[in-house]
Amino acid sequence: MIRLASGSETRAKLLQQAGIEFIQSPVDFDEEALLKRYKDPKEFVCAAARGKLEEAVRRYGLDIPIVSADTVVVANGQILRKAKDEKEAKEILQKQSGNRVDIITCMIYKDKTKTIEDLDTTSYYFAPFDPKDLEEYLKSGEWRGKAGACMVEGFCKKYIQKVQGKESTAMGLQVERLEEIAKNI
DSSP states (O other): OEEEOOOOHHHHHHHHHHTOOEEEOOOOOOSGGGGGTOOSHHHHHHHHHHHHHHHHHHHHTTSSOEEEEEEEEEETTEEEOBOSSHHHHHHHHHHHTTSEEEEEEEEEEEOSSOEEEEEEEEEEEEOOOOHHHHHHHHHHTTTTTOBTTOOTTTGGGGGEEEEESOHHHHTTOOHHHHHHHHTTO
16 A cells, blocks of 8 residues: 555556556645746656655555655646646647647655655657647637646647657556565555
8 A cells, every 4th residue: 555645547547557556645835936946847747756755655654555656747848837728738739739749757765764766767759749730629628727738648649750659658647667666565
């Protein structure tokens, strides 16, 4: 049994599919404040995952192991966060259209005796997005609350030309690595 320090439905689904028992316990952590300190996407995503872990340990203790994670979407070296409105979502998606997009996830497992940090990247090469399709997607509102305003298992899926890496990393939790760790829980 682990405590997932995240409210992500996708991360919860990944754990369910892997057969890892968990309690979902989201924490409040201001990731946006870190953007001022960390410009490098890998440093940023690890700092955010560490911050969430520290908050979860403070709030819940370590009676059961805790897993925290953070994911960023990067195009042209720029971190693409969650869009605040439809205009920003369109700008973010246009940066991904016809481009290589890296999705970087940092996952941290912590129990009473050890801490294991895992950083992984999955790269997607997208064909240019059809403008009409993009407008329909924007109007649907499905982009809300998603890093990079997109999910590779949703709107972006039909535009994928090539993938390098694990889908679970792109979905926000490198569950294959967590399964290795969980064998010893």
